[in-house]
Amino acid sequence: MTDDAGQERLAAGYRAFAGESAGESPRYSALAAAVAGDRDVLAFLADLPAGKRHPTLLLAALRFLGGVPADGAELHDRVAADAERLRATVLDRATQTNEPARCAALLPALAAIDGPLALVEVGASAGLCLYPDRYGYRYDGRPVGPPGPVLLRCTTSGAVPVPAAVPEVVARIGVDLAPLDVTDPDDLAWLRALVWPGPVEAERLQRLDAAAAIAAQEPPQLLTGDLLDRLPDALALVPAGATPVVLHTAVLPYVEASRRAAFVETVRGLPVRWVAQEGAGMVPGTGEPHPGGWGPYFVLSLDGRPLAHTAPHGGRVDWLG
Numbered sequence: 013m014t015d016d017a018g019q020e021r022l023a024a025g026y027r028a029f030a031g032e033s034a035g036e037s038p039r040y041s042a043l044a045a046a047v048a049g050d051r052d053v054l055a056f057l058a059d060l061p062a063g064k065r066h067p068t069l070l071l072a073a074l075r076f077l078g079g080v081p082a083d084g085a086e087l088h089d090r091v092a093a094d095a096e097r098l099r100a101t102v103l104d105r106a107t108q109t110n111e112p113a114r115c116a117a118l119l120p121a122l123a124a125i126d127g128p129l130a131l132v133e134v135g136a137s138a139g140l141c142l143y144p145d146r147y148g149y150r151y152d153g154r155p156v157g158p159p160g161p162v163l164l165r166c167t168t169s170g171a172v173p174v175p176a177a178v179p180e181v182v183a184r185i186g187v188d189l190a191p192l193d194v195t196d197p198d199d200l201a202w203l204r205a206l207v208w209p210g211p212v213e214a215e216r217l218q219r220l221d222a223a224a225a226i227a228a229q230e231p232p233q234l235l236t237g238d239l240l241d242r243l244p245d246a247l248a249l250v251p252a253g254a255t256p257v258v259l260h261t262a263v264l265p266y267v268e269a270s271r272r273a274a275f276v277e278t279v280r281g282l283p284v285r286w287v288a289q290e291g292a293g294m295v296p297g298t299g300e301p302h303p304g305g306w307g308p309y310f311v312l313s314l315d316g317r318p319l320a321h322t323a324p325h326g327g328r329v330d331w332l333g
């Protein structure tokens with residue numbers, strides 16, 4: 013993409029991101045706005061394949077290689093001076109943010125299923141959402157789960173069935189296009205680079221490190237490949253006597269619409285329970301989709317039935333009807 017119209021489309025995308033990210037990350041908002049006005053950086057981006065030009069990927073790659081740029085001028089200079097390494101990182105990596113705090117949104121659904129549970133998470137990244145039984149929770153201050161280094165705070169409204177205890181999990185199985193390994197320092201550094209600088213950054217990094225340490229002690233079984241292709245292999249790993257639970261969160265917007273429909277159709281036909289926390293409408297019957305599939309809240313669903321609206325990162329659950 014080298015034409016002016018193409019660069020203007022890229023600039024518009026960066027300007028939109030600047031608006032969307034302003035609350036969570038004033039620094040990323042300012043950097044994205046600077047990129048939108050920087051023809052050299054836009055030219056660098058335009059040379060990348062279509063799926064590799066998004067602000068989250070560029071900014072994570074910059075952070076991974078040399079920290080968060082202080083301002084647009086530093087970003088400009090680093091892109092110019094380090095273009096080859098930056099390009100290689102963007103091509104090699106993907107947006108795979110793994111947020112264990114989503115377990116606070118998933119727990120009320122997981123706890124409603126007769127166990128013991130064999131969790132099969134598709135789009136698992138490093139698998140940090142496969143440890144809901146190993147984290148501690150505070151629902152409006154009410155404690156649930158074991159005390160430990162990961163404490164997930166969640167506010168609620170409506171009749172959230174906050175469980176008295178966490179469910180028993182006997183298998184942690186994941187599928188991802190490119191699973192990350194929390195025992196690999198480079199993969200852990202990439203996961204850390206995906207966290208946005210801003211008011212909740214320190215809390216998120218502490219949680220990520222603590223959850224990664226838990227996962228490293230008892231690593232998940234992660235299969236490489238597409239969620240639909242590898243689902244049978246993943247389910248084949250479920251131990252006898254456990255309830256298979258297909259689980260996914262913040263994944264379906266990445267999946268092309270016809271593959272997404274095929275995945276939903278397949279899961280509906282399997283003898284499994286199905287827990288999703290996705291943008292509205294990504295699971296049919298959970299509302300009107302927002303542009304791009306994300307939106308300001310996610311919908312928690314069990315077996316395709318919407319249960320709650322939740323904060324995308326899991327810190328709030330608003331129970332439906």
Ligand SMILES: C[S@@+](CC[C@H](N)C(=O)[O-])C[C@H]1O[C@@H](n2cnc3c(N)ncnc32)[C@H](O)[C@@H]1O
Pocket residue numbers: 106107108109110111112114134135136137138141187188189190237238239240260261262263266267
């Ligand atoms: C935003 S991350 C979410 C990770 C994790 N579920 C969480 O909530 O913390 C999305 C993950 O989905 C994976 N993914 C995207 N498309 C996929 C596909 N077709 N099959 C398997 N994994 C996929 C990506 O590689 C990435 O790790």
